Amino acid sequence: MVPLNHYLYLSAILFTIGAVGVFTRRNALIIYMCIELMLNAVNLTFIAFSKFLNNMDGHIFAFMIMTVAAAEAAVGLAIILAIFRNRETVNVDDINLMKG
Amino acid sequence: MSEYIPVLIMLLLGAGTAVGILVATTLIGPKKSFADKMEPFECGEHPIVSPKLRFSVKFYLVAIFFVIFDIEAVFLYPWAVLFKRLGIFGFIEMMIFLVILAVGLIYVWKRGALEWE
Amino acid sequence: MEIIIPTINLASIYPEIVVTIFAVIVLLLHAFTPHHSPGGAGKGGDHLGYISFIGIAYATFLVFTQEGGTEYSFNGLWILDNYSRFFRLIFLLGTGLTILISVKYVKDEGINHGEYYSLILFATVGMMIMGGGADLITIFLGLELMSISLYVLAGYTRNRLTSNESSLKYFLLGSFATGFLLYGIALLYGATGTTNLKGISGFISESNFGNPILIMGMVLLVVGFGFKIASVPFHMWTPDVYEGAPSPITAFMSAGPKAAAFAAFARVFFEGLPSLQGVWVDLIWILAVLTMTVGNVIALVQNNIKRMLAYSSIAHAGYVLVAFVSANELGIGGILYYMLAYTFMNIGAFGIIIVVGGKGEKRVNVDDYTGLAYRHPVAAATMSLFLFSLAGIPPTAGFMGKFYIFSAAIKSGYIGLAIIGVINSVVSVYYYLRITVAMYMKEPESAVSGAESMPSLVFSTAMIIAMVIAAYGVLRMGIFPSAYIALAQQSHLSF
Numbered sequence: 001m002v003p004l005n006h007y008l009y010l011s012a013i014l015f016t017i018g019a020v021g022v023f024t025r026r027n028a029l030i031i032y033m034c035i036e037l038m039l040n041a042v043n044l045t046f047i048a049f050s051k052f053l054n055n056m057d058g059h060i061f062a063f064m065i066m067t068v069a070a071a072e073a074a075v076g077l078a079i080i081l082a083i084f085r086n087r088e089t090v091n092v093d094d095i096n097l098m099k100g
Numbered sequence: 101m102s103e104y105i106p107v108l109i110m111l112l113l114g115a116g117t118a119v120g121i122l123v124a125t126t127l128i129g130p131k132k133s134f135a136d137k138m139e140p141f142e143c144g145e146h147p148i149v150s151p152k153l154r155f156s157v158k159f160y161l162v163a164i165f166f167v168i169f170d171i172e173a174v175f176l177y178p179w180a181v182l183f184k185r186l187g188i189f190g191f192i193e194m195m196i197f198l199v200i201l202a203v204g205l206i207y208v209w210k211r212g213a214l215e216w217e
Numbered sequence: 218m219e220i221i222i223p224t225i226n227l228a229s230i231y232p233e234i235v236v237t238i239f240a241v242i243v244l245l246l247h248a249f250t251p252h253h254s255p256g257g258a259g260k261g262g263d264h265l266g267y268i269s270f271i272g273i274a275y276a277t278f279l280v281f282t283q284e285g286g287t288e289y290s291f292n293g294l295w296i297l298d299n300y301s302r303f304f305r306l307i308f309l310l311g312t313g314l315t316i317l318i319s320v321k322y323v324k325d326e327g328i329n330h331g332e333y334y335s336l337i338l339f340a341t342v343g344m345m346i347m348g349g350g351a352d353l354i355t356i357f358l359g360l361e362l363m364s365i366s367l368y369v370l371a372g373y374t375r376n377r378l379t380s381n382e383s384s385l386k387y388f389l390l391g392s393f394a395t396g397f398l399l400y401g402i403a404l405l406y407g408a409t410g411t412t413n414l415k416g417i418s419g420f421i422s423e424s425n426f427g428n429p430i431l432i433m434g435m436v437l438l439v440v441g442f443g444f445k446i447a448s449v450p451f452h453m454w455t456p457d458v459y460e461g462a463p464s465p466i467t468a469f470m471s472a473g474p475k476a477a478a479f480a481a482f483a484r485v486f487f488e489g490l491p492s493l494q495g496v497w498v499d500l501i502w503i504l505a506v507l508t509m510t511v512g513n514v515i516a517l518v519q520n521n522i523k524r525m526l527a528y529s530s531i532a533h534a535g536y537v538l539v540a541f542v543s544a545n546e547l548g549i550g551g552i553l554y555y556m557l558a559y560t561f562m563n564i565g566a567f568g569i570i571i572v573v574g575g576k577g578e579k580r581v582n583v584d585d586y587t588g589l590a591y592r593h594p595v596a597a598a599t600m601s602l603f604l605f606s607l608a609g610i611p612p613t614a615g616f617m618g619k620f621y622i623f624s625a626a627i628k629s630g631y632i633g634l635a636i637i638g639v640i641n642s643v644v645s646v647y648y649y650l651r652i653t654v655a656m657y658m659k660e661p662e663s664a665v666s667g668a669e670s671m672p673s674l675v676f677s678t679a680m681i682i683a684m685v686i687a688a689y690g691v692l693r694m695g696i697f698p699s700a701y702i703a704l705a706q707q708s709h710l711s712f
Contacts, residue, residue: 008407015400022393031389038396042403049407057412058403061354063174065399068361070171072395074164075365076388079372081160083381092389095382098457098524185220203241210248 007048014041028080028090039069172201223292232276233345239272240338247331266320269334273313280305293413296351303553303708304348304480307560311473312341314564317683318571319465325576326374340366344477353402353412356481363474364391371462383461390454398441404434414489421492435493439500445478446534449507459527468567471530476556502542509535509641516648520582533559539638540622547625549709554621558614558694562606565687569600572674589656593674597656599684606691608649609642614694
């Protein structure tokens with residue numbers, strides 16, 4: 001059996017890749033994909049702990065995160081589409097009307 | 101374990117058929133290479149438009165609705181598995197959940213988001 | 218395996234159910250109204266707003282009729298206590314005022330849709346769930362219901378580029394923060410084996426609390442909540458989002474959702490992690506000082522009034538964090554009292570900003586307020602009242618709130634923090650009074666250009682009602698604070 005720590009290391013690495021991606025990528029869609037990666041890393045943590053502790057709470061939490069992530073994806077893609085229709089770009093460096 | 105033997109046989113048969121067909125086509129099929137066949141787009145037909153076309157935004161809308169309504173199935177599966185043991189309580193709870201989903205569907209419908217034209 | 222049906226206490230969630238039902242009704246009413254233009258500006262006028270307002274009023278009535286005492290239900294997922302009652306009143310008040318100041322705005326902007334009000338109501342349900350959640354699952358779901366509604370609302374004027382941009386930034390940074398919050402929750406769950414706040418606190422006090430996973434989880438929770446309450450250094454989304462969002466939504470976001478984030482933040486840390494207080498108090502001390510100072514200093518140089526109030530809102534989050542650090546009964550009461558006062562004064566100020574801004578939000582710079590007192594003395598006086606309150610000048614609610622918070626800090630021995638807070642309030646007086654000075658001390662440039670730059674202000678009836686309520690609240694809480702302080706004191710968390 002794979003020990004718990006390996007799952008935790010993997011999810012920590014995935015979470016970090018996602019978080020670094022949010023800062024380094026410039027395309028709004030890719031940034032959102034990085035955020036999804038973070039959320040799924042969290043899901044992995046929950047499931048690993050849930051199995052390790054033999055407790056169902058983590059499973060339920062992972063379900064909730066999946067549902068919420070789907071709702072967020074729908075709203076987020078709609079927002080990105082609205083920007084694209086008005087600006088013809090989804091590059092976050094170009095989306096900078098407000099400064100100060 | 102013996103009750104799983106038919107499953108194992110089915111698996112072997114399925115895998116055997118798939119592999120067998122692949123082997124048979126490579127052995128007995130003609131092997132000719134020509135330009136149309138090597139086209140990656142539209143499977144041998146001459147491409148009539150550029151593959152980098154923009155899809156209509158309507159596809160995208162349908163995809164969003166699919167994501168939203170599809171993910172709700174995740175809550176239906178555990179309920180379906182434990183349907184008998186949850187009894188009338190689980191039934192009512194799930195009906196409330198489904199009514200709320202249905203409200204979403206009615207809303208989407210009435211707003212015309214499901215019309216293709 | 219026997220399945221145990223948890224105790225279901227519907228009475229403890231009546232207000233939430235009512236608001237949800239009204240949100241659905243408003244949504245469907247709009248969908249079933251025939252639309253003549255693709256934009257779908259509803260024919261019925263303001264009725265959707267008034268229906269939503271009735272829903273909020275009814276829910277408020279239900280909160281008042283709920284029995285007192287502390288009661289857990291839904292298998293420990295939900296708690297009904299004085300703390301959640303008080304916060305529900307703040308949320309409902311913020312939402313009610315927001316609806317009133319929106320009625321004319323949405324007609325002017327052509328966004329008079331059922332979805333607008335429906336999303337506000339759904340966000341309110343989310344906030345109420347955050348206030349009443351006794352389990353990290355409930356709190357997370359409430360937070361997301363609120364946040365997702367707000368992402369849409371921030372971009373609701375979808376043809377205005379700044380609104381689009383505000384929505385995108387809010388969405389990306391908000392979900393980024395959610396990731397941190399969730400990772401923190403996951404680590405807490407791993408360390409304690411439960412997501413229930415009582416269970417977490419029980420587990421930690423029994424075992425060693427030096428577990429690195431536990432500390433890591435707690436720090437990530439501070440980061441996640443820090444984003445949601447807009448504390449420095451997690452504040453970078455706030456100015457852009459507040460500036461670009463439609464003004465009523467900016468008012469809404471700065472009051473209710475911020476209070477909700479504080480409600481959940483305090484609930485998680487005081488009920489779930491009291492044994493780690495030695496660790497998180499120092500963290501939040503630093504956050505409080507940074508938040509107050511950075512918010513106030515950057516607000517000094519802003520010319521756009523919405524952006525200025527965004528930085529001011531960051532600074533106010535800093536004051537509330539001072540109460541948080543105090544971590545005594547007075548401190549919790551201070552959070553409650555301050556958030557109530559802030560709801561009155563900030564939504565009030567935004568009401569005037571909406572009226573002065575006019576159609577398309579054209580006049581949102583400090584210069585646009587020049588000579589307002591000569592043209593519209595009542596509007597100028599009302600605005601000054603709210604600004605005085607935000608600056609913390611007696612006899613207003615803002616003064617009593619700050620007094621309350623800083624005395625809580627001194628009582629807990631954080632004298633340095635209280636001094637930094639007072640210095641910050643003095644700094645903040647400069648930029649609030651800048652607007653007042655522009656309104657009163659400067660003449661409109663010339664009769665002709667003045668008339669061009671400032672057409673007559675139109676106050677709708679709903680707006681007048683909202684301004685009267687807000688002004689009454691600000692004065693009442695400032696002059697006769699004892700009843701509200703007593704209420705806030707009763708509502709502190711048991712810890």
